[in-house]
Amino acid sequence: MKKIVVIVCLLISAQSLVFSQKKEPPNILVFYIDDLRxxxxxxxxETAITPNIDKLSNDGIMFNKAYTQQAIxxxxxxxxxxxxxxxTLGIYSIFTPLRKVHKDVVTLPQLFRQNGYKTISTGKVYHHTIDDKExxxxxxxxxSKRYLKPESLKAIADLxxxxxxxxxxxxxxxxxxADEAYVDGEIANNAIKMLNKYKDDKFLLFVGFTKPHLPFNAPKKYWDMHDKSKFDIPSKEKPEGMYRLALSQWGELKGYHGIPKEDPLNDDITRTLIHGYHACVSYMDAQVGKVMQTLxxxxxxxxxxxxxxxDHGYKIGEYGAWCKHSNVEIDVRVPLIISRETNDKNRVAGQMSNALVENVDIFSTLTEICGLESPKSDGKSLIPVLNNPEIKWDEIATSVYAxxxxxxxxxxxxxxxxxxxWRDSNSHEILGAELYEHKNSLLSFENLSGNEGYKDVEESMxxxxxxxxxxxxxxxxxxxxPRN
Known part of the structure; x- marks a missing residue:
């Protein structure tokens, strides 16, 4: 009888040890950046100054070929x-909030909240501020504050x-x-407050920095970090044989006060805007650093x-165009860095992966990492790539633009x-086709579709x-x- 009791006690102790060693699901912190190429x-x-993001890349896996599903x-x-x-959602424009048409879709924060996480949104996460508030x-x-200089405020008042x-x-x-005088500095401060508030809880925190989205407003010290004269003017040449609707009319930029209506923009304003974009990236990078330091x-x-x-890439004068709103490589390719918690025994850090991955994969990745039962997804978990960055992965990554x-x-x-x-949205009739080579560059200047020398490549693609x-x-x- 004593032997049985001893065996049972040993089994219970062993089981308790297994449970005690079972990995607790991690907290999740997502930096969701607007218009960052x-x-x-x-x-x-050679022109970006981003020491904090660079440090984070050395602490995780940097994806070299990550893509968004639509560049807007x-x-x-x-x-x-x-x-x-x-x-799948059937939403291609900025005018329709998710819950207006999809009341029953289970979102990432919704799923995490249902499973005991504290879910926090600060900054721009959804495009619409009221989306999915429950x-x-x-x-x-x-x-919402944007402008601080008297001349900017006067221009707005005059308009x-x-x-x-x-x-x-x-x-x-x-x-x-100071940093907090503009939006992203305030967002960083709010994120820091949220970390302090929920530090003893299991949390999912989205920090949505708004820069480098227009307007390119950042404290002067970040402009001073960059020498305007050092920025090259990108080629304004459009790819030969490009489909007539492949590029947008970059009305988003033209809507701002003081931007000439000429197309393409002259070199001086182009260089100033490139300078402003870089200043905003450096400003946003500093805010990432503050949040990481608090962590x-x-x-x-x-x-x-x-x-x-x-959320997508961006053009700063390439092809003589601006902003996003297209299917070109520079608009749909995005930066993506994933860094696992430092106590994760499977953690791999300081490596680059060339696996083709997509933003739509983030949902399945986070739910699997946290052991949550996920609803049906169009993406798939990237955990195998996080464990082995050189693993053979997907053959393609896809995007759309209406x-x-x-x-x-x-x-x-x-x-x-x-x-x-480019297809008829109803019949799928092909109205035009484009084939571009991007082996060594984000840019390509010749549409090779229909070129006999690339027939096999086009058929394969x-x-x-x-x-x-x-x-x-x-x-x-x-x-x-969607508007044309």
């Missing part, structure tokens, strides 16, 4: 936060007095102020997984080539694209009407 120090940029704010963010592609434990009010009810101010500003000071880094990502309600641009990359078909977008598929779902 893959041009950072850690990505090889609202649809790309909805895709990340639901794990569903824009063509999924957050705390939704910090997004700061209003002239009948413009909601004028945009200047496209850039460099007030000599360390609160002893939270050891059990907090970090994701640093952008031109009005009748034309859909479907695009795919295999990491070296980008193939795009066409097959890959149509594995995701079958020609015999139903019409693309549309729950809004």
């Amino acid at each position: 893959a041009e950072l120090g850690c990505y090889g940029s 704010c609202a649809p790309s963010r909805m895709s990340t936060l639901t794990g569903l592609r824009p063509e 999924s957050w434990t705390q939704l910090v009010v997004r700061p 209003k007095s002239g009948g413009n009810k909601n004028p945009k101010g200047p496209a850039f500003e460099d007030a000599d102020v 360390e000071e609160l002893d939270l880094r050891k059990n907090t997984m970090i994701v640093f990502m952008s 031109r009005g309600k009748n034309i859909m641009g479907c695009t795919a990359t295999d990491g070296n080539w980008r193939y795009t078909e 066409k097959t890959l694209l149509e594995s995701q977008f079958p020609r015999d598929a139903k019409p693309f779902p549309q729950n809004d009407i």
